[in-house]
Amino acid sequence: MTSDPEPAPFAGTPARPPWSHKLWMLAGSRERFFERLIQDYGDFVEYRGPISFYLVNHPALVKQVLQGAHDTFDKNSPLYDRFRRAFGSGLVVAEGESWKRRRAAAQKVLGPRQVEGYCELMVRAAEQAAARWLPLCRRDASFDIAPEMDRLTLEIIGRSLFQDGFDGAQESVQRWTHAIDHFSSKAPLPVIRSAWFPSPLNLRLERTVREFHGFIQRMLDSNRRDGSEGGLLSLLCGGGPDGEAAPLSDAEIRDEVLGMIVGGHETSSVALTWAWYELDRNPAVEQRLLEELDTVLGDRPIESADVPRLTYTRMVIDETLRLHPPFWFENRNVTREVELGGATLRAGDTVAFSRYALHRHPGFWNDPEVFDPNRFSPGKEENRRSTYAYVPFGGGPRVCVGVHFAMQELVVVLATLARKLRIRVDPRHRHEVRALLTMRPKHGLRVRVAQRQASSSR
Numbered sequence: 007m008t009s010d011p012e013p014a015p016f017a018g019t020p021a022r023p024p025w026s027h028k029l030w031m032l033a034g035s036r037e038r039f040f041e042r043l044i045q046d047y048g049d050f051v052e053y054r055g056p057i058s059f060y061l062v063n064h065p066a067l068v069k070q071v072l073q074g075a076h077d078t079f080d081k082n083s084p085l086y087d088r089f090r091r092a093f094g095s096g097l098v099v100a101e102g103e104s105w106k107r108r109r110a111a112a113q114k115v116l117g118p119r120q121v122e123g124y125c126e127l128m129v130r131a132a133e134q135a136a137a138r139w140l141p142l143c144r145r146d147a148s149f150d151i152a153p154e155m156d157r158l159t160l161e162i163i164g165r166s167l168f169q170d171g172f173d174g175a176q177e178s179v180q181r182w183t184h185a186i187d188h189f190s191s192k193a194p195l196p197v198i199r200s201a202w203f204p205s206p207l208n209l210r211l212e213r214t215v216r217e218f219h220g221f222i223q224r225m226l227d228s229n230r231r232d233g234s235e236g237g238l239l240s241l242l243c244g245g246g247p248d249g250e251a252a253p254l255s256d257a258e259i260r261d262e263v264l265g266m267i268v269g270g271h272e273t274s275s276v277a278l279t280w281a282w283y284e285l286d287r288n289p290a291v292e293q294r295l296l297e298e299l300d301t302v303l304g305d306r307p308i309e310s311a312d313v314p315r316l317t318y319t320r321m322v323i324d325e326t327l328r329l330h331p332p333f334w335f336e337n338r339n340v341t342r343e344v345e346l347g348g349a350t351l352r353a354g355d356t357v358a359f360s361r362y363a364l365h366r367h368p369g370f371w372n373d374p375e376v377f378d379p380n381r382f383s384p385g386k387e388e389n390r391r392s393t394y395a396y397v398p399f400g401g402g403p404r405v406c407v408g409v410h411f412a413m414q415e416l417v418v419v420l421a422t423l424a425r426k427l428r429i430r431v432d433p434r435h436r437h438e439v440r441a442l443l444t445m446r447p448k449h450g451l452r453v454r455v456a457q458r459q460a461s462s463s464r
């Protein structure tokens with residue numbers, strides 16, 4: 007979104023559904039559970055039950071929660087406590103002074119100018135993926151593109167961090183990140199999910215984090231031995247490209263690197279999978295995308311200077327992230343008594359919101375279920391209503407620190423692959439959504455790909 011106006015105020019008090027309200031849905035479809043609460047009770051709900059929380063679905067309330075980071079709303083909630091066991095005290099879960107220092111270091115290495123240096127690597131990884139699929143193209147065989155996007159985005163973040171050191175370790179890193187995703191997607195239930203309980207899940211997580219840290223430390227040691235420069239890891243060691251921010255300790259770097267890999271690859275992978283899904287369903291959008299790629303790029307590979315010029319490609323991505331926000335759910339802990347809307351919240355209360363529901367709010371989006379990148383055209387009225395109706399990367403001080411990296415990656419991969427290949431969803435594909443930590447197609451996305459010829463024949 008281009009403008010940042012004040013959202014319309016919200017002053018209502020929260021509705022209180024009975025605790026049994028559609029609770030059965032929580033087991034089957036978490037995103038539908040929150041959607042139904044909103045449908046039945048409105049934009050501010052106080053839910054008391056086996057788990058208790060305030061659910062907000064209005065941009066003004068979401069804005070207050072996200073801007074109150076560290077002060078009135080922090081991440082000391084049961085769900086984030088669970089994440090701490092994987093992410094240690096990394097940026098994703100840090101608070102206070104520790105967060106400030108880590109944020110400064112991460113911001114320096116992931117700024118817009120810095121990420122331009124990773125464009126070529128992103129193009130190369132996408133081209134390698136296309137080359138891997140060529141034999142399947144020739145046989146007209148269908149395959150699941152979701153794990154392929156996972157592999158591709160893991161290669162991108164892995165090579166950006168470790169350069170050549172990543173390629174030999176890809177399988178292990180993939181196994182570790184999947185184990186952490188699996189662990190993090192579980193609800194914070196008492197006893198069996200407590201840290202002290204020797205469940206197979208807990209023991210597996212401990213082993214995973216130990217092995218993952220061991221690998222990162224070996225990469226750190228070898229970088230230092232070789233005096234390696236470039237690569238996110240080396241930059242993090244130096245406190246940023248100009249060495250200004252205080253360098254982090256090895257333990258801090260291990261947490262940050264783990265957070266960047268886990269938080270920074272599944273999100274992008276899911277976004278790209280949804281983009282292929284929507285392009286298949288919306289041929290007119292795909293056609294306009296190809297026209298823009300033709301006009302701006304012709305037959306040469308994309309370069310970082312092209313990224314801001316690919317405005318329609320970016321609109322396609324914005325709209326994909328609206329309908330399918332990868333991190334669909336957010337929650338915060340209330341640190342002290344605070345007024346939110348017309349209610350008084352107390353220390354220890356939990357506030358939650360669903361990006362999935364917010365991004366489809368009929369009060370803020372016209373025909374919210376329709377995939378229409380044009381709603382993100384610069385200057386469109388719909389955009390100016392409220393930035394906090396659209397928060398795929400969060401907002402306020404804790405907005406995603408990887409947003410420039412992610413947006414460049416999404417534009418580069420979409421542009422590179424869409425020009426080379428026609429990607430069609432297999433008509434037999436069974437579509438269902440699965441909302442765990444990220445929201446993805448439950449059965450992956452089976453596609454057939456065909457090589458595109460010269461631009462005139464598209």
Ligand code: HEM
Pocket residue numbers: 097098099109112116163265266267269270271273274277331332333336397398399400401403404405406407408409411412
């Ligand atoms: C499409 C891709 C991505 C999406 C949708 C996404 C989404 C988000 C969201 C919603 C948050 C804020 C959560 C909150 O409010 O607490 C966040 C934070 C964060 N993201 Fe991303 N992210 C993406 C890619 C990345 C990448 C590529 C990296 C790293 C290279 C990254 C690293 C982080 C970190 C470290 C934080 C914590 C920031 C802080 O609390 O100060 N993300 N991300």
